[in-house]
Amino acid sequence: MKWVFDMSSSTKQDILDAAEVLFAEHGFGDTSLRAITTKANVNLAAVNYHFGSKKQLIQDVLKRYLDVMMPEVDKQISVLMSNSSTPSMHQAFSVLVEPLLLLNRERPQGTSIFVRLLGRGYSESQGHLRKYIMHHWGDVLGRFVHVIKLADPELAPSELFWRLHFAIGTFVFTMASSKALSDISAADYQQQVDIEGIIHRLIPYISAGTAAPVAASVSTIKTTPTLDIA
Amino acid sequence: MKWVFDMSSSTKQDILDAAEVLFAEHGFGDTSLRAITTKANVNLAAVNYHFGSKKQLIQDVLKRYLDVMMPEVDKQISVLMSNSSTPSMHQAFSVLVEPLLLLNRERPQGTSIFVRLLGRGYSESQGHLRKYIMHHWGDVLGRFVHVIKLADPELAPSELFWRLHFAIGTFVFTMASSKALSDISAADYQQQVDIEGIIHRLIPYISAGTAAPVAASVSTIKTTPTLDIA
DNA sequence: AAATAATTCAAACGCCCGCTTGAATTTTCT
């Protein structure tokens, strides 16, 4: 009998390490167990022995990151709230910076891998991932949403819902193309940009987007006068 | 067998139409040729006969949309520029609204399918799709970037580069998850949201994000948790 | 050291995939 949380076996760790890289690169559906076990130098059957199924392996890969990141998010929220009861939108989203960089310290490319996995899970798992996160980390996410609401109390809940997912999309796509984008940035603008640099470019964009005025109506472009950000 | 009404050879069109719907529902990798040909009431081999391969079928689906969308983008840019030589960022991005909605009028789920195909080509096929688009529609895209620059002449080219890709990411992820997001929106906020609604929620977010003030520096969060722009 | 449990292993199973084949059929051309 094998315990779920027994991490003494290096085989299990090796599988997780290999799987997360391949999942982030090619997606869940296009990453075979054979590719994972080959990269991990492990027998094919080991995945089903240790994880039961491919589906469970995917969930365990994400679980490992969430267990590191979410407590740090909780901590950063506490730090922010102890300093200010009326945070700016920029401050609100900045509580995510340290938790994201923590993943990068945990393992190479950790931030990029996690965010890409998050994106894959959102668009490929029929909402299963969202339910898992809400069940296990719903309270922390609730605190985060609360901070965002403090930063812009005028924002309607439904509008906030959409904009937070816009923010996720910005993150996911940017991380998925981070290497290509960094290369172009270096070649065309002589600007070396690492993960930390990308995150600090993302925060102002996401903050301003989330705090943007809501469109007045669903009418045509011509009628809308210049509504700009102050 | 002789038909009373000769529908001529609509096999190719039937395949394209069926493929689009299934691509939108299940994604490209998880849509088999057998599912497509079954839905289209067509023989399995017809796909390879008319398109050569599944990959070419996907490209042909995308090509059909580009041929409809890009001329409309060009037209909308002309309309905007004839009305104002100093467009707002909101107006600049709004030139995409009508072209995107045009795709949805052309075919069911057209907008979603197109944007998702765009996202695939961006992160997958080694820039092959990107080269195709730049070769065939590079001039229109160049005009679009010019309009964005008019909306915010202060924005440094390298920063504009990043933010335009942030914008693409927001669009791609949102469209890729549009069904899931719409379902949640309907369940949690009793708000029915279609593609048009999503687009009109995206434009203010992207506009504000792209026009956001640039972060002062890339300093560490730990030292100054209250770092803010204003 | 023997017994027991945990793990690894090679091999295979059944399934679905994209794609091909060659003959049958329909359409087009002369």
Added chain:
DNA sequence: AGAAAATTCAAGCGGGCGTTTGAATTATTT
């Protein structure tokens, strides 16, 4: 109408997939 070209068709190919199996091996317990 008859030849030629285009299209449709049923059948099957090779291959990769997730998963299972039962034996071999290693680790743990008694």
